[in-house]
Amino acid sequence: MKRLIIFKRLIIFLILVPLWAAQARQTADGFSVSEVPDSVFRLMTGRSYKKGCPVARKDLRYVQVLHYNAAGRELQGEIVCHKDIADDLVEIFRELHRSRYPIERIRLIDRYGADDTRSMKANNSSAFNYRVVAGTKVLSNHSYGKAIDINPLYNPFVKRNGKVEPAEARRYANRTARFKYKITRGDLCCRLFKQHGFTWGGDWRYSKDYQHFEKK
Numbered sequence: 001m002k003r004l005i006i007f008k009r010l011i012i013f014l015i016l017v018p019l020w021a022a023q024a025r026q027t028a029d030g031f032s033v034s035e036v037p038d039s040v041f042r043l044m045t046g047r048s049y050k051k052g053c054p055v056a057r058k059d060l061r062y063v064q065v066l067h068y069n070a071a072g073r074e075l076q077g078e079i080v081c082h083k084d085i086a087d088d089l090v091e092i093f094r095e096l097h098r099s100r101y102p103i104e105r106i107r108l109i110d111r112y113g114a115d116d117t118r119s120m121k122a123n124n125s126s127a128f129n130y131r132v133v134a135g136t137k138v139l140s141n142h143s144y145g146k147a148i149d150i151n152p153l154y155n156p157f158v159k160r161n162g163k164v165e166p167a168e169a170r171r172y173a174n175r176t177a178r179f180k181y182k183i184t185r186g187d188l189c190c191r192l193f194k195q196h197g198f199t200w201g202g203d204w205r206y207s208k209d210y211q212h213f214e215k216k
């Protein structure tokens, strides 16, 4: 009988060890996808996740990635996005990390009160946020977690009427100038997103949203 118990324990041990190892592997290299943890959802509630939100919590994912800033410092980033693009984002950010593509910060927009202007001014890259397109009543694709903005201060939203969002980014609306964090049609960031089926706001015909990538 005692032998049987020891045997059972051994079996449980042999099953659990690879599971623990797999979990550790998922986070040890700085890249992971999980359902939105309670602590994160508490932070989102009433901020990016408000009443009337068109996407259910179970369809959102919490993604962790590593990235480098322009000074070459490696940083941990966190993103909330729709489950349909979570794997795309991990693959894209793995490539960007491998190539040391500079991204200044990737923090949840809730850490900026889910205020898009504040987040853009801080040059914070982010995805999910239940909100309308700036200056309109149209629901943004960020509301579904299917759009992401990269280095937004240096890649502003330039409207058809010439207005620049955020206003502090006016000088970066000149896309022939040279400056750090600039996204161009041929650069790695743009190519990777397009390879994964995203469209780029810099290709839009009238307004140009140089920070914006989305997948429908």
Ligand SMILES: [Zn+2]
Residues within 6 Å of the ligand: 142, 147, 148, 149, 209, 211, 212, 213
């Ligand atoms: Zn956007």
